[in-house]
Amino acid sequence: MKLKVKFLGLEAGGKLIVILNQEDAEDLGIRSLGRVRLCSSQKELTAIVNITTRVVPKDYVGIYEEVRDSLDLKKDAELEVEVAKYPSSLQHIKNKLKGKKLSYEEFFEIVKDVVEGNLSEIELASFVTALHDFGLDLDESTSLTLAMVETGEKLKLNKKIICDKHSCGGAVGDKTTLLVVPIIAAAGLTIPKTSSRAITSAGGTADRAEVLMPVDLDLEEMKRVVEKTNGCIVWGGTLHLAPADDVFIQIEYPLSIDPLLLPSIMSKKKAVGANHLVIDIPCGRGTKVKTIEDADLLAKDFIELGKKLGINTRCAVTYGEQPLGYSIGPALEAREALEVLTRRKNLPDLIDKATDIAGILLEMTGKVDGKKSALEILKSGKAEEKFREIIFEQGGDSEIKPEEIEIGDYGLDIRSENFGLVLWVNNSGLTEVTRAAGAPKDKKAGIQLYKKIGNQVKKGEKLFTVYCEKSRKLERVRKVLEEEKIMGIGKRMEMLIHEVKEIPVYKKTFILER
């Protein structure tokens, strides 16, 4: 069927979609979300069909920007439109829906269609849900991981040992990576670190690092920085390493499920060629993994999958019941990390965690006394020197001093209403307040803590300050603070946690960071 193009001037979120008039669709015998083959004189592609009675008249095909660009269409162009074959990736998805195990080839076809935008949101959601419902065994996780690697770009470094670290997320104020990368690089090892921006948190490592230097490098630039300095801290989003993950995340987030946790993390690591990896699994209320038992089970899965992929993997189950250090929010955290690297501040928990993780990596690659070596590299200033090298090569100000990092002008002090000990910290509440203050978009927004668990507090004493870039954000911060208790102060824990009178009111608390 020959149809004239009508440009809609809309994006379809990377998907290849066209809109047909109902009459033409019925004439073709195609339903909504079926697929058509579009042929121009030059090119052709398969697109998903939406159907309308109003927007697109009969004899026209409504074209989104993605299809227009892919087919390089001009105004007044005509397209030959025919019903397309049923993509075999859909048959594989349907098999997964029956609980069947899928092979590498089948996962590859699915992931390829995911990356190329050939699957509708309904099909993607069904696939992700089936993965959640039936789970993935070790062979399937391996196949899916490799399929995600093979459908993207890869970093090729001429090095025998390539280190990497990763946090499963949920630890509030976790600036560990900003210390681990320079320590490892200063030790002469290679660590091409890619990081994410915040999804549900108040800031990802990429958001923190961006306060100090550009992080949106392309793969060539990243390679140059690593070859020069042994390390880097860049945003993974523009590198096209395992790009299917970016699509899956869009589906997982609204569903609050995360069945692709292992393949997602490991595919990004495999794509940069890592062969020595430490996975940090923060553990505690408010983090992703709530109990040590769950953390151990997850660790076992990572280690097994690592073995299959040729990545020597160890896990660090870490304490995550309260923020690391005293800061939350990109600028405050970047400043705190720099204060530790420049030895201006001694923050035992942060230094401990960073040297623990760096130490494990050093021992995996042959050093003895890894933690001690890591601590020496930090204390000697070699880590600072390396960090400034990386900042310079990524295009930041390598001379920057901690006090030069700007923080939001509008502050709100929160004081204790009674005397006692800090008994607990509400981690997800802290994240919510920081996001209400404007983070991660407003980099200067955040929280400075003065008290942590176990500290003695007087009535009226400052517990923390919330900073905003924009004064109007303070209003929202106040509202969140009214609804959420952030710190528990008292002599001992109260016995009644809460009373359940009827059906509890649900709150979406879901950490997708991984």
Place this chain on the structure above:
Amino acid sequence: MKLKVKFLGLEAGGKLIVILNQEDAEDLGIRSLGRVRLCSSQKELTAIVNITTRVVPKDYVGIYEEVRDSLDLKKDAELEVEVAKYPSSLQHIKNKLKGKKLSYEEFFEIVKDVVEGNLSEIELASFVTALHDFGLDLDESTSLTLAMVETGEKLKLNKKIICDKHSCGGAVGDKTTLLVVPIIAAAGLTIPKTSSRAITSAGGTADRAEVLMPVDLDLEEMKRVVEKTNGCIVWGGTLHLAPADDVFIQIEYPLSIDPLLLPSIMSKKKAVGANHLVIDIPCGRGTKVKTIEDADLLAKDFIELGKKLGINTRCAVTYGEQPLGYSIGPALEAREALEVLTRRKNLPDLIDKATDIAGILLEMTGKVDGKKSALEILKSGKAEEKFREIIFEQGGDSEIKPEEIEIGDYGLDIRSENFGLVLWVNNSGLTEVTRAAGAPKDKKAGIQLYKKIGNQVKKGEKLFTVYCEKSRKLERVRKVLEEEKIMGIGKRMEMLIHEVKEIPVYKKTFILER
């Protein structure tokens, strides 16, 4: 946040969706597919968020027609936009994803949000997939059915006994309902029959009936026809009986899964107040249910669910290996049904099936020798008389003769290539040919069969004729006929069905009719 409206001039398929500029979305701290509360000076509602960098500028909110209509928005209006609460139906869906059983109240909240357009396609797809993966037990099926009934309109008739029949679909050329309804109504029983249009088939009962009379009645008109004649044959699509089903079907079709089969069918029956029901389960290759064992299991589920719903239910497992009668396509089938009702033609298989099903209904409501009574009503002309009454009350030509029903002008005869017996008929192939010919949209398109299983065929003898309204459709019919073998002619079945050399090429064959 105050935002100016920008009308997009697009429909969102009944869903309440708005588009925010990325900057505003980040400022609100909301991600794609999150939810916002929109408040105008008069009204408010919750909508799902899509995010753009191009189409909608900062400080504007992009408005689809559904939201515009619901909020009654004028040009240059401003809306207060805030992050909305997490709907509790999503929590229930998430629980289903964990394999938990849901209560009536929980299904009700989900179905209500489905009907009101409050759930995104991703959320719907995930729910439908989870129902498919985990199944529904009897209590859940009951709850979901009742929730679907309660969120729609209901037909209220002042009758003690209300009959109904339903076919699970997949039988090609099945015009049984056109006979059963007048037989039952002529017997003095009430049968308010709603039917569907074709989804994946070449014609639904509503498509067939529409050749003879209007079928898109509203609930009041339907009630009037039934009160006058004891019966009707109307399209269910405009009646808002269990309307959630229409949304679920949109999701199930692209996924080729049908986990809502039982609640869908039974909710429509409950909504018209049926308390005596026969479910026809056609069984055979090319139908929905392939084996008698599967049909019996499905029958058991229908009967149990019926008991819970207060609907006395029996099932008829029927032979579905070839078309019923000799016609496929709305007009050809309407004509064939009328030929039987007017006693011009004796088609044993069609008469058999219609009087079997009518007979079961008659016996359920107290008659003895149901099949015999049904046959008498048909043979005596009482069924024809009743059928013409129904045609008249629904606004059709009650004097119509079979030969006045028009058939497509363009015919293509298919002849046998050899001598032998008809050994098998490819039912899904017949459907595909009929759809290629233009049905169900082109009502006059279809197939007239001359031979059926067991018939002797000479070389060159006509097997069937394909009719089209439009000559250009013949081209597509020829293409399908090249790819599909429709009838197997030979002395005996060949032993090799087919050879599998490598991964088989998949074909989407999925019957959603129910």
